[in-house]
Amino acid sequence: MATEYGQGYAQMDRPDFRAADVEERRRHRIPAGLRAPIEARTWRELLYTVLSLPIGITAFVFAVTMVSLGAGLLITFIGVPVLAGALAACRGIGALERTRARALLGMDIASPEPLRPRSGGLMAHIGAVLKSGTSWRNLLYSLLLMPWSLFSFIVAIVFWSYGWLMLTYPLWFWLFPMYGGQDGIQLYGDDGHRIYLDNPFEITLTAATGLLITLATPWILRALTTVDRLMVHGLLGPSQLATRVVELESDRGVVVDTAAADLRRIERDLHDGAQARLVALAMDLGLAKEKLTEDPEAAARMVDEAHGEVKVALQELRDLARGIHPAVLTDRGLDAALSALAARCTVPVQVEVDLSSRPVAAIEGIAYFTVSELLQNISKHSRASQGTVDVWRTEDRLMLQITDNGVGGADTSAGSGLAGLAERLDAVDGILVVVSPHGGPTTITAELPWRA
Incomplete structure (x- = not known):
């Protein structure tokens, strides 16, 4: 085998390698909980959550409208292509969502199995769309995305906005007495009593509460996008059966290639080893036969050498047999x-x-x-x-x-x-x-x- 041990020592002496390593250690000196609000991953997850709402509403309205129209027209022939067109469009939405999840959530989600119509006609393609489990899973995703995206959008925006607003409250609380006609954020108020966040202690407490909310928001976002990941993986990716079929096809190719390589190795070992030695042995025995009557002593030496060659050939054959399957x-x-x-x-x-x-x-x-x-x-x-x-x-x-x-x-x-x-x-x-x-x-x- 050509496995390399010890590789990588040379690059450890490179300046760029050392600089990158030092930078990585310096970046990780900040605890994960403190750097999470400003990490690129958090902002990508927030963008994904915000974009999910308009996409979810659009997909939900389209899916409900087209599927209802197609189902209502099934009493006529027109309903079949309308329903197939709706499912095909949902497959397109699924492709868009896989791309969005790959770009913003870092998901390496494979495309589902393609349509395989039995012929090239329009009706065959319509039948393949209607029979495909991927089409119906994409439709289900289009229906589920809207209610979930609405919930996740509200939770994400509320926590994100309130966290940063409260954290930065000491920087902008002066706007209330200057432009709002009140001392600060009003917590409670009625005809006779009002409570404002206006003294240093209350302002500091507000900022501290905002800090806690800001630090918790990235983990809330990750929990929300975990559900999105499960939906994308379960409804937009290939089915378990299709994945298993692909794995078996790949494994079969590996087995065939390995068997072919083993056969070539055995043929090469036989040709270059035992076969070549036996050919030389046959030639030596032929020469010994010719010298048997003229020079018996030389013939005896040649037979003795041939006997040694036979032992070597037998040992090579034993080694080859052990390489195929040891006794x-x-x-x-x-x-x-x-x-x-x-x-x-x-x-x-x-x-x-x-x-x-x-x-x-x-x-x-x-x-x-x-x-x-x-x-x-x-x-x-x-x-x-x-x-x-x-x-x-x-x-x-x-x-x-x-x-x-x-x-x-x-x-x-x-x-x-x-x-x-x-x-x-x-x-x-x-x-x-x-x-x-x-x-x-x-x-x-x-x-x-x-x-x-």
């Missing part, structure tokens, strides 16, 4: 097979396998080759003095954890061996988690489904 794994299970792997590793590795039974052969084989590749990483890149391999079962999952005390810096960035290993594990619903800070240690955890 010790089939016969004795993961404990013995991983212990054999650890014995061949250039770094001392301690193996502990805690399994009361064996998973299916396919999962067992994937676990074996996962540990094999990770131990190769330790040997080639980690510069470690020791490592460990732990295997156990948690409910319906097979857990593998490989650690070393090397230099660290391993990651699953594109193009690395760990990225390919993560893809192969994902193809069987597995997970690869890499924790490898610069300077070490490295802990890599692989999780596989348990299938007995």
Whole structure:
């Protein structure tokens, strides 16, 4: 595997890297609760909440009007295309809302599955729109957005405006006696008694209350936009079934590519290794046969050399067979097979396998080759003095954890061996988690489904 350990040390000496790191630490010296009101995220969430109300009203009015019109005209043929047009427009609203959520809320929401009409005709397209679950989910979003956006708009504007107005009250309270004809903000008043916020203590208390409201407003906004995130994700994104289909298609492609790569590797190893050696062996035996009558001693030496070549070829074939599927794994299970792997590793590795039974052969084989590749990483890149391999079962999952005390810096960035290993594990619903800070240690955890 081509996993890179220790990468990143060079860039740590760059001035721009150090400056950015110092700036990041300086920026985080202010507690999150104090910097939240002025963060860009808070302003984006406020803008999202404010924009939701006009968009929600427009979407609600359009959806109710068009769907009611289409439903009312269903007694005639005209109602069908009107209803389909309303649903298609709601899909357009959904696309707009996904873009808005991506820009202001930072949501990476995928587009839903496209329409797949059975033919290119107008009626086929209308039927695809009406049958699509995405169309109806977008319609539901258009109906729900208006009441929720009205509530969130009122809450956000009230807390935001009152918080900042009260916080800045010491700066503008003088406007009341100068232009309003009263001493300050009136809290209570009747025919005989009035209460104003006009003395220093009351002004300070007002500003302190405004500060608390201002500090609480960003978290209220995040709570409100959390509901928006759930609505966008649940109603405007792809359905769980469609997402699962896409994942299975991707996993199938990974499995096919991996199998093709393994076949090419086996063919290359046979062609460049055992096959080439056996061809040379056949030529040597042919020469020995010709010399058998003329020079028996030379023929005997050539046969002896050929015998040594046969042993080497057999060893290469055994290594190749072990690379395809080791016999010790089939016969004795993961404990013995991983212990054999650890014995061949250039770094001392301690193996502990805690399994009361064996998973299916396919999962067992994937676990074996996962540990094999990770131990190769330790040997080639980690510069470690020791490592460990732990295997156990948690409910319906097979857990593998490989650690070393090397230099660290391993990651699953594109193009690395760990990225390919993560893809192969994902193809069987597995997970690869890499924790490898610069300077070490490295802990890599692989999780596989348990299938007995």
